[in-house]
Amino acid sequence: MSEVALARLQFATTTTFHFFFVPLTLGLVILVAIMETLYVVRGDEKYKRMAKFWGTLFLINFAIGVATGLVQEFQFGMNWSEYSRFMGDIFGVPLAIEALLAFFMESTFIGVWAFSWDKLPKKLHAALIWLVALGSNLSAFWILVANSFMQRPTGYVLRNGRAELESFVAIATNPNVFYQFTHVFFAGLSTGAFVVMGISAWHLLRRREVAEFAASMKIGVIAALVGSIMVATVGHFQAQYIIHEQPMKFAAMEGVWEDTPDPAPWSLFAIIDENRQENPVNIEIPYLGSLLSYNKLSGSITGMKTIQREYEAKYGPGNYIPPVKWTYWSFRVMVLVGGLMILLALWGLALWGRFETSRAFLVSSIWMIASPFIANSTGWWVAEIGRQPWIVQGLLKTSEAVTPASVVPAGTVLLSLIGFNLLYLVLGLIDLGLMIKYAQRPMREPEEAGDEALAY
Amino acid sequence: MDLHVVWFVLITVLFAGFFFLEGFDYGVGMWLPFLGKSDAERRAIINAIGPVWDGNEVWMITAGGAMFAAFPHWYATLFSGFYLALFLMLLALILRGVAFEYRSLHEDSGWRTRWDWAIFFGSAVPAFLWGVAVANLIRGVPIDAHMQYTGTFWTLLNPYGLLGGLAAVAVFLVHGGHFLALKIEGELAARPRRAAHAAWWPAVVALVLFVLGLFGYRGYLDKGALALLVALVAAVAFVAVRFLGDRAAFWSGGFAIVLATVTVFVALFPNVMPSTLNPDWSLTIYNASASNYTLGVMTVVALVFTPLVLLYQGWTYWVFRSRVRVGEGGY
Numbered sequence: 001m002s003e004v005a006l007a008r009l010q011f012a013t014t015t016t017f018h019f020f021f022v023p024l025t026l027g028l029v030i031l032v033a034i035m036e037t038l039y040v041v042r043g044d045e046k047y048k049r050m051a052k053f054w055g056t057l058f059l060i061n062f063a064i065g066v067a068t069g070l071v072q073e074f075q076f077g078m079n080w081s082e083y084s085r086f087m088g089d090i091f092g093v094p095l096a097i098e099a100l101l102a103f104f105m106e107s108t109f110i111g112v113w114a115f116s117w118d119k120l121p122k123k124l125h126a127a128l129i130w131l132v133a134l135g136s137n138l139s140a141f142w143i144l145v146a147n148s149f150m151q152r153p154t155g156y157v158l159r160n161g162r163a164e165l166e167s168f169v170a171i172a173t174n175p176n177v178f179y180q181f182t183h184v185f186f187a188g189l190s191t192g193a194f195v196v197m198g199i200s201a202w203h204l205l206r207r208r209e210v211a212e213f214a215a216s217m218k219i220g221v222i223a224a225l226v227g228s229i230m231v232a233t234v235g236h237f238q239a240q241y242i243i244h245e246q247p248m249k250f251a252a253m254e255g256v257w258e259d260t261p262d263p264a265p266w267s268l269f270a271i272i273d274e275n276r277q278e279n280p281v282n283i284e285i286p287y288l289g290s291l292l293s294y295n296k297l298s299g300s301i302t303g304m305k306t307i308q309r310e311y312e313a314k315y316g317p318g319n320y321i322p323p324v325k326w327t328y329w330s331f332r333v334m335v336l337v338g339g340l341m342i343l344l345a346l347w348g349l350a351l352w353g354r355f356e357t358s359r360a361f362l363v364s365s366i367w368m369i370a371s372p373f374i375a376n377s378t379g380w381w382v383a384e385i386g387r388q389p390w391i392v393q394g395l396l397k398t399s400e401a402v403t404p405a406s407v408v409p410a411g412t413v414l415l416s417l418i419g420f421n422l423l424y425l426v427l428g429l430i431d432l433g434l435m436i437k438y439a440q441r442p443m444r445e446p447e448e449a450g451d452e453a454l455a456y
Numbered sequence: 457m458d459l460h461v462v463w464f465v466l467i468t469v470l471f472a473g474f475f476f477l478e479g480f481d482y483g484v485g486m487w488l489p490f491l492g493k494s495d496a497e498r499r500a501i502i503n504a505i506g507p508v509w510d511g512n513e514v515w516m517i518t519a520g521g522a523m524f525a526a527f528p529h530w531y532a533t534l535f536s537g538f539y540l541a542l543f544l545m546l547l548a549l550i551l552r553g554v555a556f557e558y559r560s561l562h563e564d565s566g567w568r569t570r571w572d573w574a575i576f577f578g579s580a581v582p583a584f585l586w587g588v589a590v591a592n593l594i595r596g597v598p599i600d601a602h603m604q605y606t607g608t609f610w611t612l613l614n615p616y617g618l619l620g621g622l623a624a625v626a627v628f629l630v631h632g633g634h635f636l637a638l639k640i641e642g643e644l645a646a647r648p649r650r651a652a653h654a655a656w657w658p659a660v661v662a663l664v665l666f667v668l669g670l671f672g673y674r675g676y677l678d679k680g681a682l683a684l685l686v687a688l689v690a691a692v693a694f695v696a697v698r699f700l701g702d703r704a705a706f707w708s709g710g711f712a713i714v715l716a717t718v719t720v721f722v723a724l725f726p727n728v729m730p731s732t733l734n735p736d737w738s739l740t741i742y743n744a745s746a747s748n749y750t751l752g753v754m755t756v757v758a759l760v761f762t763p764l765v766l767l768y769q770g771w772t773y774w775v776f777r778s779r780v781r782v783g784e785g786g787y
Contacts, residue, residue, distance in 0.1 A: 063557035066510065067550040073520050074542055077535025085603075088528020089746040096521035097757055099514060104765045108511035112772050115507040119775060164747045403536040407604050416543045423547055427554055434561050 003405045006413040007079040008398065010420065012384075014071050016377055017424045021065035021431075023376045026140055026185065027192025027227070028058045029133040031219055036126045046212055049443040052117070054196065054216070055129075056438050059114060064431050066107065071420065073099075079413065083391055083401035089164045090156055090171060091146050098142035106135030140188070141181050148176035150392045151383070152245050163395060176245065179238035180383070183231060187379065190227030190341060191372035196220035197348065198369035199439045201362040204355055212443050217355050221348035228341040235338070235379075236292070243293055243301075246393060248311070248320060249386035251304040252327040254289065255279055262300040264289030272325050277305060315394070322388040330378040330385065337375040344368050459751035460741040463526040464725065466758055470522055472717040474515035475586075476710050481509045483632015485552065485579025486625070489572050491636070491647045495565065498572055500782040502556065504639035507776050509556065511769055513549070525754050529603050529744035530728045537597065537605025538589060541612055545585045552578025583628045584621040588612055590720055591620025591666065595673050596738075599731035603739060616669050623666045626659035630697060631713060634706035641779035649702060656698050663694065667719075674723040674730075683722045690715035 001009075032054050039047035073095070076084050084091075112120075113128040120128075148171075149156075155170025156163045165171070197220035203213040242250045251257075255270045257277050266288030271281040290299045304321050311320040344364060351358055391398040484505050492498030505512075524531040535542055551574045559571035595616045598606045633652025637645050667687065670676055676683065694712035697705045724730070729739040745751065 059557060060561070063554050067553035070517070070549055070553070071546050073517050074535055074546065077520075077524070077531045078539050078542060079536075081532035081536035084524065084528055084532035088524055088531060089750045092521065092523075092525030092528055092531070092746065093750060093753060096518065096525040096754060099518040099521040100757065100761045100765065103517060104511065104514045104761075104769070107514045108508075108765075108769055108772055111507040111510050112775055116775060159747075165750045165753070168753045403539075404604060406606070407536050408539045412539060416539070419543065419547060423550060427550070430554075430558065434558060438561070 001410065001414075003408070003410040003413055004399050004402045006410055006417055007402050010079060010413060010417040011075065013417070014068065014075065014420050014424070015384075016380065017428065018065065018068040018072060019376060019380050020373060020428075021061050021068065022140070023184070023188040023191040023372065024061050024195060025058070025065045025136055026188030027190065027223070028054065028061065028195060029129065029136055029192075030189060031192045031196055031223055032058055033126070033129045033133050034219060035216075036129055040122050040126045046215060050212055050216055051129075053212075053441075053443045055114075057195070057199075057435060059110075060431065060434050060438060062110060064427060067427075068424065078416075079403055079408065080391075080401050081403040081407065083396065086162045086396055086401070087149075087392065089162060090149055093165060093168065094142045094145040094149075094171070098139050098146075102135050102139035102142060104135075106132050106139060109135065137185060137188075140184055141177070144181045144184060145172055145174065145177050147383075148174040148180055150390075151180070151387060152176040153392055153395055158395075163392070175241070179234060179241055182234045183238055183379075186227045186231035186234060187372065187376055188227075189223050190231055191376060193220045193223035193227050193345075194341065194365075194368055194372045197224060197344075197365045198367075201355070201365035202440070203442075205359070205362045205366075207356070209443050210356065214353075214355060217348070218352075221345060221352070224341065224345035225349060228338065228345050232338050232342060235335075240293060240295075246387065247302055248304060248307045249322065249327065249382075251302060251307060252322045252324045252386055253331040253382060254301060255282070255324060255328040256301050256303045257305055258303040259306055260289060260301045260303065262290070263287050263298045264293065264301045266292060267328075270328065272328060274321075274324050277321075318389070318397075320389060322386050327382055327386040330381040334375045334378040334382065337371045337378075341368065341371050341375070344371075459748060459755060460726075460745050462755055463522070463745070463751055464721070464728070464741045466755075466762075467519060467522050467526065468718060468721040469762075470515060470519035471721070472714045474512075474519055475713050475717050477512035477515055478509075479583075479628045479710075479713055480632045480635035480706075481505050481512050482579040482583040483628040483630070484636055485575045485632070486583065486629055487632055487636065487648060487651055488579075489576050491644075491651060492572075495568060496783050497644055498568075499560065500640055500644060500780050501636060502559070502575070503780045504636055506556070508769075508772060510553075511772065513553070522754070522758075526746055526751060527728060527739075527741065527744045528746055530739055533599065533603050533605055533729055533739055533744075534589075537599075537607070538592075538612065540609040541585050541589065545582045548578045548581035550578075552582075580625060583625050587621035587624025588617045589620075590624070591617045591669070593729060594620075594670050594720060594723055596730040596732040598733050599729060599737050599739065600733060601737050603737075603744075606733070616673075619662060619665055619669070623659065623662035626655055626662050627694075627709075627713065627716075629655035630659050631706070631709045634697070634702055634709055637702040638706050639780055641781050644782055645702075645779075652705070653698065660694065663691075663716075667691070670719070670723050676719075676723050679722055679725075683719070686715050686722065687719045690719055 032051050035047050035054065036051040039051060109128045109131045113125065113132060116125060152174060153163070154174050155165065155167035157166045196216055200213040200217040200220060203209060204217065239250065255267050255272055257279065263286070265284035265286045267282055267284050269283045270279040272279050287297050289301055290297055293299060293301055308320050312318070347361055348355065351361055355361060387393055389397050389399065391401045484501060488498060488501050492501045555571040555574035555578060559568050592612050595614065597611065600606050630652045633648040633655060636648035637652065640648070676687070690712045693708045693715065697709045697712070700708055726741050727738045728741060728744055731737040
């Protein structure tokens, strides 16, 4: 494999792994903060037990999210030094702001929160977890400001052989950020919600601590409803935005090679032949493509071949079509799983207050813990794989962004690729084991054991 | 005011904060398996840094982010050039971060011993490698006309680089020992005190050699009287550590670390990565920097948020100002 391919594989694997934990951090912290706030407001010890129980799971997850985030901060310089030189003037800004404004806040206050249940006044302690929630979500915002530039460059000027920042306000208010951050925020909320629902269901199925876990389930169902419906709604408008900003990505998401007829159908299942640039099998639903793309029953979708010709005229010869199978199927899996999540949340609403009565709902909730993680990963793949061959849409190709092989040869990248993945595999398994262990523990244990669990 | 200089100063501040704060975290981590005789004692040692290590580590991340934003070529050349060193450091730091959180989640002595060693290596490896990296910045590394590093991993492991690594490890052992002596209650506090004293001699020797190298490689004597004064005060502060009580020794050592960081950056100025191949190919605060507009935006951000961070991080140390008792919960 070439150095570019290895560097891409390393970035893809380490980022996917990191993003496995991040959305849970983003969402679960909000639910824990709500529980602790209920404790402060209502004075009911039940909510304190809940905040501690879910807080422990939050901390286990947080640790690995932060640890794997370290790699993200440095691997642009390590593997993508040409990208760093070309983009540093712009990309470094949100990254540094993220560290200074958000990451400091979340890392500092999480340490205090975990260690100060008995040290600080109740209200102050609850305020700390809200600061962690604010910090982690602000952190996501600034990272997505950086990523949004890669999807839709704005506020820059090409000068001195690189992209230079011309307007900070423009990059911070990139319309793409609005869609992307909102999408990720609600995806995070859904992830926290489905984890809380699934684990609560496991306990309710065994009739354990029904008061605590039914209350957790209620909070989970509300968050799941808000999260999953909003993530789909925002996603719908985001896709329509992509039609204009990244038409090639959109065509790949839909597996559309030639311009579709008007009205456009929507492909439900396609066998894609990327070499011959056609879909030998394609099961389509009439009108739905137009409806989803333009909110009306007419309008055609421009095909990848057409856009390829436009891009060749604009950017010179080259292949501008992303890996279509990955983009098409990632998108479909995300949408399918997202749909199932909405259904489960609605089912929970219908069973409001008597969750224990439906064994089928509880069992489904347990299985559906996996759903947000699948949707998060596939969604991220659509965003990143669908942008290829560009690392910065229209400005810089991924193949031009990599560190020169004279500095970091392919063998060295292979070594770090294997090293990171082995470590991540081991830590991932340990993390999973600990999550399962602590998810199955009761909330009401001798007070001492409870404290021990929370503060490591 | 020249924004390039402002950012050079700000990055110096970030590294000084990082070496001061993570310096004692690394020191505590390295002492852990040797000073804690029982699980309860080892937990007390970890609890001494438990609530704060995560916030301290952000100083390094912020320094990295600031380098990226203010001096993109420095960020690109340094981290691609020192690739394998950084790779090893990241593996160590990942392991360390997870180890703090996971060690007490399972009642098993083998499990905990393994994580304790993960904390040891997770602290020793970054401490050593930061020393190696800084020494190589001072010594200079092969950089070609296109700002690309042309050496290998082994280029970094020259005698001066290794000396820098040992100096960092020894200094952080002293610093961490004094921090523990301050933070732990009862008789356990005597052990890190003795340990810090034992590490003081090798630290002094390594530092003297390191500073001599710095003078030689970077012509420090030509940097002016103020620069010499900073280096001198750093030396005096570190020598004094041996003769002071715990609290004064900790602050004196920390002061020495901050001034030593300043000395290193003064020695480099206005270079950020001197080239051994041709002085004209060195990365400087001018040819490696971001645009003036970006530097301006970042200056505003830094001036607003850095004091805020200092304020709330200071508050966390105040919340946990009491000493840690053996047998308490926590990590």
